[in-house]
Amino acid sequence: MDRYMIISADGHAGVPEGGYRQYLESKYHDEYAEYLKGYPPGNGAHRKSLESLGGPVFGKKVTQETEAQKEVKAGGRVGAWDPDRRIKEVEADGIVAEVLFPDGSLQNNAPFFASSMPGSYPYELQAAGARAYNRWLADFCSKYPGRLAGLAVITIHDVEAAASEIQWAKQAGLMGVIMPASVGDSGDLPFYNHPRYEPIWATCAETALPLHTHVGSAVPDYGGLPGARLIFPTESSWFSHRPLWFLLWSGVFERYPNLKMVFTEQGSTWVSDILPRMDSMYNGLFRDIQETLPLSPTEYWERQCFVSAMFRDRTERDARHDIGVTKMVWGSDYPHVEGSWPHSVKTLHNALEGVPEEETRAMLGENALGVYGFDRKLLEPIASRVGPTIDEI
Template sequence: MTDRYTVISADCHAGADLLDYRPYLEKRYHDEFDVWAATYVNPYEDLVADTADKNWNSERRLAELEADGIVAEVVFPNTVPPFFPSGSLMAPAPTAEDFERRWAGLRAHNRWIADFCAAAPGRRAGVFQILLNDVEEAVKEVRWAAEAGLKGGVLLPGTPPGSGLPELYSSAYDPLWAVCAELGVPVNHHAGSASPPLGDEPAARAVFMVETTWFSHRALWHLVFGGAFRRHPELKLVLTEQGSGWIPGVLEMLDYYHGRLVAAATKATTAESKFGAGLAARMGDAPSQVWRDNCFVGASFMRPHEVPLRDRIGVDKIMWGSDYPHDEGTYPYTREGLRHAYARVPRDEVAAMIGGNAARVYGFDLDLLDPIAAKVGPTVEEIAEPLEQPPADATSPVFAKGASVRVW
């Protein structure tokens, strides 16, 4: 057994530089793209800074991740695809015209990310994007992505209030769940993808920070109560960059409502009976059982106070991520972040959470990655040493004072 861990980040981000998406667009959109790109002003400082090429510079990216002890990554989108006003995570298509153009832009991103992953065979699992306005088109894109080798799975958009789309529990999306289950394509739901627009006032931005993970959590109970996992037992749902400490309490709450409503449905004389009508037949097992069978958490940089909950979450469910290249990520202090969270945790559990589980969910080949990790991965001894003081210039919230409360 090697004395180093094989670290796979289950939460990284990448995308093409704006003009580099053009070759991946269908030619009929080229003129329109040229007009759009000539006037587009990128709203994200990190995407116009000197370090923006971390998103698309393959060699730089590999070097920086290896220097940080990481040998492979699940790659979520980051840059702005054609015809989107901002990052695609937060921009559903409000009109038919918007949908047509943005769908073309997302398909261009998907084809770019396939090439980007192919530039580092076995080291990247690219997450491809869809829109929910046209489920039939989304299903076709899932099939294309599976054939193209994008092992990171599909990024499930949110259906925030006001989107005009059916809620995620709707049977309208059943063809999507069916094809993902059939092809073994993980369904990823990332934080920030389901919040409604709140405006630009300072209070709105603070409220967004408070509420954004909750809106993202909703995908769990929508798919559970909607019966997606009963109808498609092979379906896998991954909730990424939403924290992990909330999961045990939410599962207890969902089990409570499930049991209460199913029981009420047998008592036709009660006012509550209508709320449980048909629920048991539609969703099947209790939510906590569905979690154990079908769900995972891309916990990103797991905080020390979340680690003692790992048995209740499921050690086999947790996948660590660095969030590279975001400044709230752990780079270049991933080793320190791992020490901060996982010192004193048994070696086999650490190995599962920081690499083994991601390899299993996303299909990474450990026979390929382990020899690389033997050269660049953090040592077992190093991660076992508690971190006494976070790096002074670290920007990741994992080192924030409130994240340091440890409950053993």
């Protein structure tokens, strides 16, 4: 095929303006109505997020520049909750399929911040919000089977309930799981190396649903203090990286060799830094760990882990061999302001021009095809119609 099959492993979906109400158990409707009051008119960030960061993450200039794009002015972001519009927008951007995450601090997000701010609402409400989001998402993805890979949100205060929700997600056709990136710091829940989480790892491995962390999940409350909105993006990726070493050093990857883990929208070059350091520990002063972990950190990474790149520039491209060409997937981040939509082909050309075709195919589509189990026979005809040509990338 003379075109690339591009799969975005980082998209965002959710419905605003109280759209989860029909999916939420009726006993929580009053709390949901109160929760929605925290949003300003339109679809801005929730009061809790604004109070933590001292204002919106992005300033007025960036927001105005984004809103001025003709695709945005034409309503292109409606694809966050309209599957027909979504397919139209991503096909125009050269993409044949997507992996879908919740939508940050906006109304589109899972109710009660189920996916992003553990403990910001009572856990019972957050679990109900996760279930409502997951059921909405399953309906959303069912409109285009095999092209929209939804990720189930789980809350982790009740691990048996989380395991049951993962089983439900598998039966409902969802194709992965997203968990809070960071726990343990507040003292409310233990770190991920605690045995209590074993049912979650076991169920993800059993169902073959990849486990994910995403940037911006479970970061601290910054109290609206000076610099908070820049401190947040500076360090939020680190919180999303942490499950790698918690799960690896505590033996989770050894116990569950079929468990796949994907690190999304948190950069990728950090992998080429942390793995050599962990390998040095494994082979050096801490080599006694080899008695219980027969593989090195790099070997566990190569067997079970993946990282999503955005390829905004050539930095990630130049590090691809240290990260692992077969370990990288790509995401447009549609419809977020920091993503490459609606100029993904141009962005990828600027970053990947000169990369061998086989490597480009792997990072832009083939790797994701394997991680999520997309159907090649379904996607290749679509790629032959909407995918960019070899020369365009």
